[in-house]
Amino acid sequence: MTCRVCDHKPGKPSPGKPDKPGKPALPACPPSKDAIPEGSGADVPKGWVLVRCMEGSLVLLFWVEPGVNPGQLARSLLDEMNLTPIDIGITPKGPDALALVGLPVWLWVDEPSSTSWGPKTISAGGVTMTAKAHKVVWDTGDGDKVSCGKGTEWRYGVGEEPSPTCGHTYTEQGRYTVEATSYWTADWSGYGQSGSFAFELTRSQRLDVGELQVIVTSGR
Numbered sequence: 001m002t003c004r005v006c007d008h009k010p011g012k013p014s015p016g017k018p019d020k021p022g023k024p025a026l027p028a029c030p031p032s033k034d035a036i037p038e039g040s041g042a043d044v045p046k047g048w049v050l051v052r053c054m055e056g057s058l059v060l061l062f063w064v065e066p067g068v069n070p071g072q073l074a075r076s077l078l079d080e081m082n083l084t085p086i087d088i089g090i091t092p093k094g095p096d097a098l099a100l101v102g103l104p105v106w107l108w109v110d111e112p113s114s115t116s117w118g119p120k121t122i123s124a125g126g127v128t129m130t131a132k133a134h135k136v137v138w139d140t141g142d143g144d145k146v147s148c149g150k151g152t153e154w155r156y157g158v159g160e161e162p163s164p165t166c167g168h169t170y171t172e173q174g175r176y177t178v179e180a181t182s183y184w185t186a187d188w189s190g191y192g193q194s195g196s197f198a199f200e201l202t203r204s205q206r207l208d209v210g211e212l213q214v215i216v217t218s219g220r
């Protein structure tokens with residue numbers, strides 16, 4: 001597996017580095033066993049696990065001693081999953097679309113996948129982990145927050161009906177930043193132990209809200 005936090009020679013400990021924003025920090029690489037190079041055919045002591053660490057193009061191999069903390073190995077697997085924030089689904093559709101004061105805005109997870117919603121499973125180094133999102137909290141930018149599941153995608157023909165599962169109505173015109181934060185849980189097991197990690201991923205999008213203008217004309 002790849003931990004991407006090493007820039008040191010085998011046998012010397014290295015501090016962990018923070019990962020990308022919105023993801024848990026990865027642990028430092030575990031200690032190495034210098035005497036066992038990869039593919040050497042050497043007699044590997046029972047219980048040792050080979051861990052591959054990368055920093056840019058530099059690849060370092062580390063043999064992890066028996067009794068390794070499986071929780072640390074599990075945390076390093078999160079980066080391997082390449083999980084992403086959700087793709088925002090919102091009405092009205094289109095980058096330049098204008099929402100209207102008083103009309104319902106639908107909110108949903110657009111085209112959910114294993115990386116944006118889960119579940120996604122990975123196994124390496126004797127540890128198996130499954131990650132999945134369980135809710136989205138929408139910060140609508142006007143002081144309100146809405147907690148939902150995946151929501152319901154708006155379809156043409158629905159008209160001005162409110163979303164049956166996740167939506168919001170603006171009361172004032174303006175330009176708002178809508179933030180969708182997905183909340184994840186990653187459950188892991190290995191070496192006779194188990195546990196879970198909780199983390200969040202966020203994506204934002206601009207939304208312009210205007211007022212419907214009614215023009216009254218009179219004929220002669």
